[in-house]
Amino acid sequence: MEDFPSTFLEKFEVVEGLSSRRGTVFKALEKALNRVVAVKFFSPGLFDGEDAMKRFIEEGRLLARMKHTNLVDVYDVEPDPERPWIVMEFVDGFSLKDEIGRMGKIPLRHACSYMMQVAEGLAFIHKEGLVHRNLKPKNIIIDRFGVVKILDFGFALSQGGSAVDGGKGRVLGTPAYMSPEQAMGGTLKNSSDVYSAGVIFFEMLCGTVPFWGDTPKEIMRAHVEEEAPSIREFNPLVPREVRAYVRRMLAKDLDERYDKIEKVTRDIKRFLARDDWEEEVEEARRALEKEGKGTADGGVDDARQARAKVKKRAEKRKEARKRRRKARKRRRFVESVRTLTVGAALLASLVVAAFGIMRMGNWGYIS
Numbered sequence: 001m002e003d004f005p006s007t008f009l010e011k012f013e014v015v016e017g018l019s020s021r022r023g024t025v026f027k028a029l030e031k032a033l034n035r036v037v038a039v040k041f042f043s044p045g046l047f048d049g050e051d052a053m054k055r056f057i058e059e060g061r062l063l064a065r066m067k068h069t070n071l072v073d074v075y076d077v078e079p080d081p082e083r084p085w086i087v088m089e090f091v092d093g094f095s096l097k098d099e100i101g102r103m104g105k106i107p108l109r110h111a112c113s114y115m116m117q118v119a120e121g122l123a124f125i126h127k128e129g130l131v132h133r134n135l136k137p138k139n140i141i142i143d144r145f146g147v148v149k150i151l152d153f154g155f156a157l158s159q160g161g162s163a164v165d166g167g168k169g170r171v172l173g174t175p176a177y178m179s180p181e182q183a184m185g186g187t188l189k190n191s192s193d194v195y196s197a198g199v200i201f202f203e204m205l206c207g208t209v210p211f212w213g214d215t216p217k218e219i220m221r222a223h224v225e226e227e228a229p230s231i232r233e234f235n236p237l238v239p240r241e242v243r244a245y246v247r248r249m250l251a252k253d254l255d256e257r258y259d260k261i262e263k264v265t266r267d268i269k270r271f272l273a274r275d276d277w278e279e280e281v282e283e284a285r286r287a288l289e290k291e292g293k294g295t296a297d298g299g300v301d302d303a304r305q306a307r308a309k310v311k312k313r314a315e316k317r318k319e320a321r322k323r324r325r326k327a328r329k330r331r332r333f334v335e336s337v338r339t340l341t342v343g344a345a346l347l348a349s350l351v352v353a354a355f356g357i358m359r360m361g362n363w364g365y366i367s
């Protein structure tokens with residue numbers, strides 16, 4: 001049984017619990033307005049310190065002023081010292097995570113539509129001077145009319161801010177969708193959200209995220225050190241232009257990555273405006289069927305195989321790192337032995353020389 005603050009119970013009546021990891025989300029009825037809302041309680045201690053709570057209030061107020069079709073409306077924030085909460089629009093729909101889980105791979109037209117709507121919402125956030133910092137399929141809701149809405153702004157950060165929680169020194173966000181600079185605890189700009197959106201675009205088209213690991217640290221390391229696999233390896237039906245867009249969104253080098261999410265929207269619109277892209281996809285499908293390779297355009301089993309392939313790739317990287325570590329240890333051992341050997345030889349030479357000098361003195365050569 002949840003222990004709700006009395007100030008919350010005065011204003012809201014809980015309808016049912018919803019899911020969340022860094023806190024708890026409830027569907028509730030706001031009594032004064034007879035309005036159904038979603039209320040997210042953040043985990044105790046997440047905003048420790050006066051400065052952290054002040055940022056929570058300031059950025060919550062900013063979000064409450066932001067109104068856009070592709071953003072979930074934020075109605076209010078409550079800086080309760082024990083359990084701060086945020087009151088949001090309740091969206092009757094399903095998450096993009098659920099859609100990927102149901103379909104395996106999202107058809108190209110739908111994936112492009114979803115990504116353009118995500119980009120529109122992000123562009124609005126960025127114009128207001130914020131970085132989302134926790135963009136992932138679970139935080140993207142599709143309503144019953146097909147409208148995409150971004151939610152969960154609990155980690156939203158002013159542009160140029162640090163990826164690290166100043167109070168506890170930890171990197172905030174979800175490892176599978178972090179940009180390299182976020183994984184390293186660096187300064188975050190709009191391009192960090194562009195990278196996270198690229199991971200989501202990759203996942204929609206391939207049924208799997210590009211990087212995997214047994215621990216959050218391994219996944220974060222992969223974002224920093226490894227190049228994303230080719231989309232063609234998982235879905236040969238994706239045209240070259242779209243593959244290039246995703247590759248640019250996932251670029252490690254900020255000079256090579258899209259600096260503005262609006263440019264992603266521009267390129268996708270330009271691609272969809274082509275008259276022949278659907279025929280190109282259909283030709284690729286026929287070629288695959290002729291080769292006996294199926295259609296590679298969806299299905300839960302197909303996505304499961306893609307995830308298994310990414311995990312296998314991660315295991316190979318892990319084994320390669322182990323081999324490199326062992327090789328480095330062997331080299332250090334050999335170098336240590338060589339150093340000791342040289343040192344011993346030098347010491348022996350000095351001893352022999354000293355002994356010779358002593359003998360020469362005994363024989364009268366040295367007076």
